[in-house]
Amino acid sequence: MSAPLQAIRGMNDLLPQEAAIWRSFSARVEAWLERWGYRYMRMPLVEQTALFRRAIGEATDIVEKEMYSWRDELNGEDLTLRPEGTASCVRAAIEHSLLHDGPKRLWYGGAMYRHERPQKGRYREFFQYGAEALGYPGPDVDAELIVMCVRLWRELGLEDVRLELSTIGSPEERARYRADLVKHLEANVERLDADAKRRLHSNPLRVLDSKNPMVREVVAAAPELASYLGAQSRAHFDGLKELLAVAGIEYAINPRLVRGLDYYNLTVFEFVSERLGAQGTICGGGRYDGLFAQLGGKPAPAVGFALGCERVVALLREAGRVPAVPAPDAYLVHQGEGTLVSAFVLADALRTAGFAVIQHAGGGSFKSQMKKADASGAALALILGEDELRAGEVAVKPLRDARSQFRVARAALAEQLGALLKG
16 A cells, blocks of 8 residues: 655645634735735746846855756746745736836735745745835835834734844945955855855855854954945935834844845845744845846836745744634534425525525434534524424524524524624
């Protein structure tokens, strides 16, 4: 006998009990995004590999070792399961000329894929919501996105989420900083670990967020990017900070915050919680003004963020903010000759009227059916036996309060059920 097949490691099933939590969370997040004026769009799960190589950067961990990529021999294309959403969103905006009539606020949600070592809060298939403000150049939209997130954490009842903020300036300013950073790292190369040495010349800014204590000591003595910023970059960051102050948003400046994607410039930010251990970043983003041109489009400013669903749901669980699993309005029990067909018709009529009704299936005694009615979480058990069938009635038994069982005319049940549920 063959061994049973299992899900791929790092790609998880979402069972009904957990799915109810996710659906509630998703409904709140999507309503929040729409409330702030962001409009939904959807991009494919699969894109040309070149899109992510050009957008994310050849020397990033994602492109070097985390993408699920393959050669489609039939069409002669190199394809990749999307590891993030911003590149796809910008590609779609260019392809469909979304900015021809002005800037756009967009959101999307769905699965992303990265081939990495699964651990708590880090999976090979993971889900994100992304918000992208395309065509807006000023710090006001940077501030808007950050304030949006702070309001969401409050709405969800999440505490102890801190905002880390920085600016990485323009590509030209970073190039000057990069040269001096490489000199500093080269002078301390014997104190760098293998990962830092690998990144030393290909992507030295990524060394700044190393978790190795010895490397962090080297980084602490490195020059800071802030001293390389010109007047325009400083003005953008000052404008952002002023707006955050007006909104009462607390933050910590983190000069070592660089994010893991090459397309960022100017503003970068992360929301972090200590409650999740090593995988504490629940949301991150920044400005990427050069990405449109980088992908072959007309230059346009842009800023956005991605929210990690698994991590936020884990925080909700940790904080005891998990919503109750939705229960049906009624569970329809039937017993006796002729009741099955009548119960089938009645359940359909009640659902058509807008009520959530489970009709018992699979037979069984009246006692066993009532046990299942109670276990369903339904507010009411609707009982259709031979006596009720002959009388043209349905027995109603409240399951969540002390009211006694009573009968209602079958023809009037749909009309009266709303009042019955209110108690």
